[in-house]
Amino acid sequence: MSSAPLLVVGRVVLPDHILERGAVLVDDGRITAVDRRSSLEQQLQQRQPQVGDGARPTVVDAGDGYILPGFVDIHVHGGLGADFMDGTAAAYETALRAHLRHGTTSLTPTTTVARHEQIVEVLKRTRQFMASGECGVGSGEQKASAHSPLPTHHSPLLPRVLGAHFYGPYFRYEARGAHPGQAIRPPVEREYAEYLDYADALATATIAPELPGAEEFAAACRRRGVRLNSGHSWCSFEQMRAAVGWGVRHVDHLYCAMSDKSRMRQFQSYPMQGGLLEATLYFDELTTEVIADGKHLSPDLLQLALKIKGPDRLALVTDCNRALDMPEGEYSIGPLDGGERLLHRDGVGLLPDGSALASSVNGMDHMLRVMLAGTGRPLWEIVRMATLTPARIIGHDHDLGSLEPGKRADVVVLDEKLHVKRVFVGGAEADLSLPR
């Protein structure tokens, strides 16, 4: 690939500070240098004093805004009307495009409780998008054009698909939240052996540890190199201690659809015991995530999670459903055929009777702004929770998640109010307009 290098200048958000008057140099899809703008420009001049215009870097100026690594979302269901569980290539492209517009450049399509063949279909589709998107480009298209000074891709440039987050059907029935009840089931080898045939396309798998067969499922996942989460569970603290022993290392949406001391009291009046919530906060082996949409969790709960887990063990996720950037009204979570109804109202997803929350309707840029306002922590620390921390949780931090030389050039430019202005995947600029 011989396109001209790209120089993105402005306030560069690094994992541990903000580099004012900084610059990120991109060449051939990778970040090649991060430094003060003046020294990078000097280096470039010295390197090639009399080259033609074609090799001179194209400058993207963030002005008073910020330059960030692209967001990494490890729990996301859909957007712009599409759910990954719809299973079609068109639905994948729509949902991926929806989140690209909000600064997400890598994600794990997250399954929901559904019939066996629907889940298999989604794992198949995930594998296909992983293969076609090696350069962050969607099905069938090449990456940067060699002739354009600033490669701009229209519809095919999509976020990277890092593998599926296998999420459901192995939930506890009472902790299913917004998921349909009739398809919830305990793990049975005959069934999950078929899912594990797609181990290469599985980023992580969720299990409620108290289900019969959970330990065997965990062992089978480990043998195939699939990471393990716990969630949608009313397990006790001690059951979670055992699950950590099986290799579970991450817990889905802290505080949501999980047991705590009060819940456990309905099974044992004394001594009081902890549940999944307390265990998640306690075990250093466990990372977790929050839905910081301003609707699921109050600022005090965000502060508590961050204080105890710290920014390297707490990720921001969207848990966003298909209603992202869609009008208020009725939608479904999960497949159109057999999914559960939900309302998009008041800036969140709700059960049809309005009695409980049912996933979010926001992109990662919104989560960043809410977490920042709710915790008062420095911007670079909050950004890390949407980039490097989730990348590490699913094992991609060697390649993604921060603006460091050698990593893929997934770069997001935000304005000073932290709204997305421009998005680059592998150094190519994405088209952020709404699809027709």
Ligand SMILES: [Zn+2]
């Ligand atoms: Zn979810």
